[in-house]
Amino acid sequence: MKNVAVIGAGTMGNGIAHTFAQFGYNVQLIDISQASLDRGVATIAKNLDRMVAKERISEDDKQTTLSHIKTFTSIKEGVKNAHLVVEAATENVELKLNIFKELDQVCEADTILASNTSSISITKIASVTTRPDKVIGMHFMNPVPIMKLVEVIRGYSTSDEVTNTIMELSRNLKKVPVEVNDYPGFIANRILMPMLNEAIYSLYEGVAGVYEIDTVMKLGMAHPMGPLQLADFIGLDVCLSILNVLHDGFGNPKYAPCPLLVNMVTAGKLGAKSGEGFYDYSESRKAEKVATQFS
Numbered sequence: 001m002k003n004v005a006v007i008g009a010g011t012m013g014n015g016i017a018h019t020f021a022q023f024g025y026n027v028q029l030i031d032i033s034q035a036s037l038d039r040g041v042a043t044i045a046k047n048l049d050r051m052v053a054k055e056r057i058s059e060d061d062k063q064t065t066l067s068h069i070k071t072f073t074s075i076k077e078g079v080k081n082a083h084l085v086v087e088a089a090t091e092n093v094e095l096k097l098n099i100f101k102e103l104d105q106v107c108e109a110d111t112i113l114a115s116n117t118s119s120i121s122i123t124k125i126a127s128v129t130t131r132p133d134k135v136i137g138m139h140f141m142n143p144v145p146i147m148k149l150v151e152v153i154r155g156y157s158t159s160d161e162v163t164n165t166i167m168e169l170s171r172n173l174k175k176v177p178v179e180v181n182d183y184p185g186f187i188a189n190r191i192l193m194p195m196l197n198e199a200i201y202s203l204y205e206g207v208a209g210v211y212e213i214d215t216v217m218k219l220g221m222a223h224p225m226g227p228l229q230l231a232d233f234i235g236l237d238v239c240l241s242i243l244n245v246l247h248d249g250f251g252n253p254k255y256a257p258c259p260l261l262v263n264m265v266t267a268g269k270l271g272a273k274s275g276e277g278f279y280d281y282s283e284s285r286k287a288e289k290v291a292t293q294f295s
Contacts, residue, residue: 005082009040013088015144021068030078037071088116104129114138119245122155132157184249199227204260228278232271
């Protein structure tokens with residue numbers, strides 16, 4: 001297994017492409033526009049430059065990694081000869097289902113189809129294909145080149161062979177794969193999102209301010225960043241989407257998203273990517289101040 005197609009050149013997609021390419025895999029990076037692909041490759045190059053500056057890799061390593069990546073704006077062309085496809089598109093059910101329907105039609109019969117989804121049912125995704133035994137979740141953590149965990153999610157029909165293959169492949173990337181079953185939120189977000197939601201409720205109810213809540217969790221619980229800052233960097237819209245999946249999937253009111261989160265997303269305050277969330281990222285100076293405060 002040396003040829004890997006990655007769908008989506010955004011934050012997760014370019015991180016996944018970077019990681020595979022760095023470990024010698026041939027990567028076919030796919031997105032709907034060349035501009036998105038160019039931004040994705042530029043991000044990979046920038047992140048590799050940081051690794052060179054820290055002497056983690058050499059300049060030759062950087063160039064070799066970039067040489068392993070080819071870009072495509074067509075799924076049909078981009079998945080040719082791929083042994084594995086990793087979908088890292090926006091966390092939207094209908095979008096993912098449509099992508100997997102197309103992948104099932106254009107990929108070779110033995111190609112494994114993986115989704116980087118953080119909450120959507122792998123069984124549901126697999127149901128739109130004729131190869132549910134070859135569909136699996138491969139949930140990387142952000143930033144992908146640095147974070148060690150890969151949550152490997154078995155759908156109802158995912159075969160032992162495919163699961164074992166993805167577990168071993170993850171180890172080849174110097175990651176630590178953890179196998180989990182297909183229930184809403186899997187493990188990572190089933191535990192993480194209620195914590196973030198509770199932090200937002202604490203702010204909403206006036207228990208403490210943003211800085212105070214994050215400081216308590218950083219200094220008291222040894223978290224590398226506070227829950228409100230983490231929510232900003234995940235994306236408040238993504239947090240809301242995952243909480244809705246949990247709420248719908250379990251029917252338990254404890255997963256109901258905080259009204260403050262709903263209002264912020266409705267107002268377009270999505271966190272770091274929109275320039276404002278619980279913190280203000282609209283000016284580089286302010287963003288730098290936040291980063292310094294939490295470093």
